[in-house]
Amino acid sequence: MTTAVxxxxxxxxxxxxxxxxxVNLEIAEGEFFAMLGPSGSxxxxxxxxxxxxxxxxxxxxxxxxxxxxxxxPYRRSVNTVFxxxxxxPHLSILDNVAYGLMVKGVGREERRKAAEDALAMVKLPxxxxxxxxxxxxxxxxxxxxxxxxxxxxKVLLLDEPLGALDLKLREQMQEELKSLQxxxxxxxxxxxxxxxxxxxxxxxxxxxxxxxIQQLGRPEDVYKQPxxxxxxxxxxxxxxxxxxxxxxxxxxxxxASLRPEAIAIAQPVDGALSLSGTVAAxxxxxxxxxxxxxxxxxxxxxxxxAALAVPALGSPVTISFAAHELHPxxxx
Amino acid sequence: xxxxxxxxxxxxxxxxAGRLSDFFWKHPHLxxxxxxxxxxxWLGVVYLGSLFALLxxxxxxxxxxxxxxxxxxxLSTYRQLLSETNLDIILRTVLMAxxxxxxxxxxxxxIAYYAARYAQGKWKVLFYLGVMLPLWSSYLVKIYAWKLIxxxxxxxxxxxxxxxLMWLLDAWLALPVVGGNSLSVSYTGxxxxxxxxxLPFMIxxxxxxxxxxxxxxxxxxxxxxxTPAQTFRYVLFPLALPGIVAGSIFTFSLTLGDYIIPQIVxxxxxxxxxxxxxxxxxxxxxxxxxxxxxxxxxxxxxxxFMAKRMGAFDAL
Numbered sequence: 218m219t220t221a222v223x224x225x226x227x228x229x230x231x232x233x234x235x236x237x238x239x240v241n242l243e244i245a246e247g248e249f250f251a252m253l254g255p256s257g258s259x260x261x262x263x264x265x266x267x268x269x270x271x272x273x274x275x276x277x278x279x280x281x282x283x284x285x286x287x288x289x290p291y292r293r294s295v296n297t298v299f300x301x302x303x304x305x306p307h308l309s310i311l312d313n314v315a316y317g318l319m320v321k322g323v324g325r326e327e328r329r330k331a332a333e334d335a336l337a338m339v340k341l342p343x344x345x346x347x348x349x350x351x352x353x354x355x356x357x358x359x360x361x362x363x364x365x366x367x368x369x370x371k372v373l374l375l376d377e378p379l380g381a382l383d384l385k386l387r388e389q390m391q392e393e394l395k396s397l398q399x400x401x402x403x404x405x406x407x408x409x410x411x412x413x414x415x416x417x418x419x420x421x422x423x424x425x426x427x428x429x430i431q432q433l434g435r436p437e438d439v440y441k442q443p444x445x446x447x448x449x450x451x452x453x454x455x456x457x458x459x460x461x462x463x464x465x466x467x468x469x470x471x472x473a474s475l476r477p478e479a480i481a482i483a484q485p486v487d488g489a490l491s492l493s494g495t496v497a498a499x500x501x502x503x504x505x506x507x508x509x510x511x512x513x514x515x516x517x518x519x520x521x522x523a524a525l526a527v528p529a530l531g532s533p534v535t536i537s538f539a540a541h542e543l544h545p546x547x548x549x
Numbered sequence: 550x551x552x553x554x555x556x557x558x559x560x561x562x563x564x565x566a567g568r569l570s571d572f573f574w575k576h577p578h579l580x581x582x583x584x585x586x587x588x589x590x591w592l593g594v595v596y597l598g599s600l601f602a603l604l605x606x607x608x609x610x611x612x613x614x615x616x617x618x619x620x621x622x623x624l625s626t627y628r629q630l631l632s633e634t635n636l637d638i639i640l641r642t643v644l645m646a647x648x649x650x651x652x653x654x655x656x657x658x659x660i661a662y663y664a665a666r667y668a669q670g671k672w673k674v675l676f677y678l679g680v681m682l683p684l685w686s687s688y689l690v691k692i693y694a695w696k697l698i699x700x701x702x703x704x705x706x707x708x709x710x711x712x713x714l715m716w717l718l719d720a721w722l723a724l725p726v727v728g729g730n731s732l733s734v735s736y737t738g739x740x741x742x743x744x745x746x747x748l749p750f751m752i753x754x755x756x757x758x759x760x761x762x763x764x765x766x767x768x769x770x771x772x773x774x775x776t777p778a779q780t781f782r783y784v785l786f787p788l789a790l791p792g793i794v795a796g797s798i799f800t801f802s803l804t805l806g807d808y809i810i811p812q813i814v815x816x817x818x819x820x821x822x823x824x825x826x827x828x829x830x831x832x833x834x835x836x837x838x839x840x841x842x843x844x845x846x847x848x849x850x851x852x853x854f855m856a857k858r859m860g861a862f863d864a865l
Contacts, residue, residue: 270768290771303769307787317773320783368773 219246219281221372221404222267227276228428229262236262238428239276244372246281249398249405251415254425255451260408263425264374267406268297281371291320296365297374301381302357304349310336310360311345317368335363338397355386362394366401375407379414391418412452416440424448441476442544449474449546456480456517463545466490470545477520479542482508482534491537492517496528510536607839616833626836630844635824639844642821645736645811646804649743650751650797656744657751657796658789664752665759680749688746692813695742699732699814706731729816739815746810747803751796758792759785787860794853794861801852805845821845 222244229237237259244250252260265271266278269290278285280295296317304313311332312319318328336342339359349357358378365373375394379387395418398405409415415422416436423433424447432444443449446457455474458466463473485491494512501507505520506527519536521527528534558567573580609618610625629635664676683691697703709718722728722735729735762785770780808822819827821841829838856862 268768268772270771290768291774291776295772297769297772299765299769301763301765303763303765305766305769305784316770316775316783320770320773320775320779364773 220244220279221246221248221281222250222406223277223279224263224266225277225279227263227266227273227278229259229266229271230274235428237266237273240428240430242423242430242433244404244406246404247402249395249407249418249420251407251409251419251422252425253409253412253415253422253452255410258425259428260410260423260425261376262428264297264376264406264408267372268295268374269293294368294371295374296368296370296372297376298358298361298365298378300376300378302349302361304357304360304364306349308349309345310341310347310349310352313349313360314345314364314367316364321368331367332363335367336360338366339363340393354381355390358382358390362397366397366403370403372404372406375405377408377410379409380411387414394418416452422452424452426451443474443546445547446472446474454518457546458517458543459515462492462512462515465492466543468543468545470547472546474544474546475517475538475542477507477518478505480517480519480536480538482510482519482521482525482528483537484535485537489537489539490543491535493533493535495533496530499527499530510534512536603839604843605839606835607837607843609836611834611836618835626840629837630840635841638819638821638824641818642805643848645740645743645820646801649740649747649804650800652740652744653748653751653800654755654793654797657748657755658793661752661755661759661789661792662785664756665762666764680752683745684749689809691746692742692810695738695745696733696814699738699741701731701733703733733814734816736815739811742810742814743800743804743807747800750799750803751793754795754799755789755792758789758795762788790861794856798849798853802845802849805848806842 220243222242224240224242227237227240228235240259240263252263254260262271266273267280267285269285269288272286280293285293304310305316308316311329314332314335315323315328318331323331333342333345336344339362341356341359341363344352344356344360349360352360358381361378378394379390382390391414394405394407407415407419416439419436421434422436422439424431424439426447432439432448439448439452443452443455449455449457453476455476458473458475460471463470466473492510492512494510494517496508497511497516498509499506501523502520503523505523506525508519508521508527510517510519517536606618607626608622608624609620610623611617612619660676660680664673668676698705700706706715706718709715718732721737722731727735727737727740729737732738732741766784766788767780770784771777775783806822808820808826811820812823821844825838825841828834828841
């Protein structure tokens with residue numbers, strides 16, 4: 218397997234601010250790689266380092282085996298889909314899509330055909346004569362995608378491309394992006410702060426916080442076995458059990474994570490673990506009820522199927538879960 | 550519930566002022582009309598009306614013998630305008646206005662670009678001060694200052710001497726048309742002063758246009774393979790063009806109409822503004838003066854039409 222992007226102990230400091238601090242990662246060719254984290258966590262700076270808009274202050278970057286430091290963005294076969302699309306307002310949609318080919322000196326007829334094909338690929342055939350201002354957010358997003366893909370990049374960088382779309386459109390675009398990536402076989406590097414998006418689309422996820430990678434792995438692993446409290450809290454909404462509950466459950470680790478959906482409000486069966494407490498709050502979320510149980514001052518959220526009755530506020534309950542659902546964590 | 554019921558409108562908002570603002574809130578166009586009426590009347594009647602009256606004058610003629618205006622429709626004034634001497638004046642002025650505009654745009658762009666893209670905080674304040682400060686001092690003082698700077702005994706000559714570059718200055722002044730006895734009596738001098746005086750009017754619109762260009766468009770162009778030169782050619786310049794055109798309207802029309810700068814700094818040959826001044830003052834030929842003022846209007850109209858045809862305003 219060829220390595221598409223390699224970060225070897227890469228840092229990008231802005232004065233005293235360590236936007237990216239000693240990041241190591243290796244993205245395989247053809248992979249759909251997500252960089253997930255809150256704003257200011259360094260994920261976008263990492264993307265900009267790949268695109269060439271930023272230069273690292275330390276470490277080494279390789280793109281398909283070639284040193285990337287000192288190579289300007291316009292000489293990299295890497296293209297970006299920008300967060301707010303960055304379509305050229307003075308050019309038609311066709312000229313926008315053909316821009317990359319135009320500056321590379323591809324002939325007029327050839328680039329027009331390539332741009333039309335790209336527009337057809339993102340399901341906007343015949344939109345070439347319009348202006349960016351005449352398109353909806355979702356359509357502009359597709360144009361931005363076509364404009365990047367028409368250059369046949371070795372790596373496609375996507376900077377929160379779905380952030381400005383409404384939920385329905387976002388879900389649709391997630392599926393389309395995923396299938397597009399599969400059919401084109403291009404390496405996608407996707408930046409998002411939406412954990413659901415990262416989990417549903419990516420082959421692997423790097424979770425960023427404070428300029429560092431907290432955890433890197435397949436979505437299931439990151440979701441089910443968060444390595445740190447930050448990951449447990451940020452990816453989904455895992456319960457973080459404090460030390461005294463961990464001790465009571467027989468763990469030596471200082472903290473442990475426990476997914477709300479892994480817990481049942483029931484007596485333990487078949488050697489399952491259990492805790493008892495009182496119902497502190499509950500809310501209806503559609504498919505499930507979220508019930509917060511107070512266990513000796515620690516609040517544990519439980520995702521209880523909506524079909525089950527919700528115990529009254531203040532009533533004593535026993536919660537149970539299988540031992541393997543409890544994941545010990547480092548403190549971070 | 551009803552025990553605590555308060556009236557919908559609180560007590561502080563129930564006075565006559567409140568009712569008045571309610572009235573305007575219900576009739577938003579009325580307020581707009583009241584606010585717009587005075588300036589529209591001024592613009593429509595006083596300003597455009599007097600301009601129209603002036604233009605009308607150009608279709609009258611002057612009686613050569615008595616010097617009185619003959620109020621009969623005629624094109625003879627325009628025939629007079631197109632005489633060789635007057636065409637010479639028009640051509641000279643238009644060429645000067647065009648070179649001044651071009652030079653202003655070339656000098657203004659980097660300054661405006663820096664101000665819009667990089668300057669922040671106190672540097673931005675410094676930029677505005679630097680650009681605006683010359684506008685706060687008297688126009689005449691600045692021109693006379695330039696006359697001294699450009700004079701044969703002036704600081705510029707001294708500077709060239711100290712740098713042992715007098716041969717360069719002499720060679721320039723020896724050139725036909727742009728040269729002369731000294732810079733202060735040459736077209737080069739007139740040009741320098743025009744550029745200096747009108748430069749702020751070019752910088753500010755370009756800066757405003759560049760300010761609106763999102764930084765990520767430049768990154769997008771670079772990302773798609775555009776070299777810095779291509780990014781300038783295909784993205785930055787087209788997006789700044791409305792600002793450049795706006796600035797050039799100022800520099801071009803101000804140069805077309807000015808009669809003070811060429812009178813103080815430059816050769817004795819006339820520009821349109823001076824011709825108008827001479828015709829309506831000394832010569833008392835109001836129709837010809839009016840015909841002269843039509844020239845800049847026609848030129849500006851043609852210029853804007855061409856700019857629009859070339860897509861200068863597409864990015865607006």
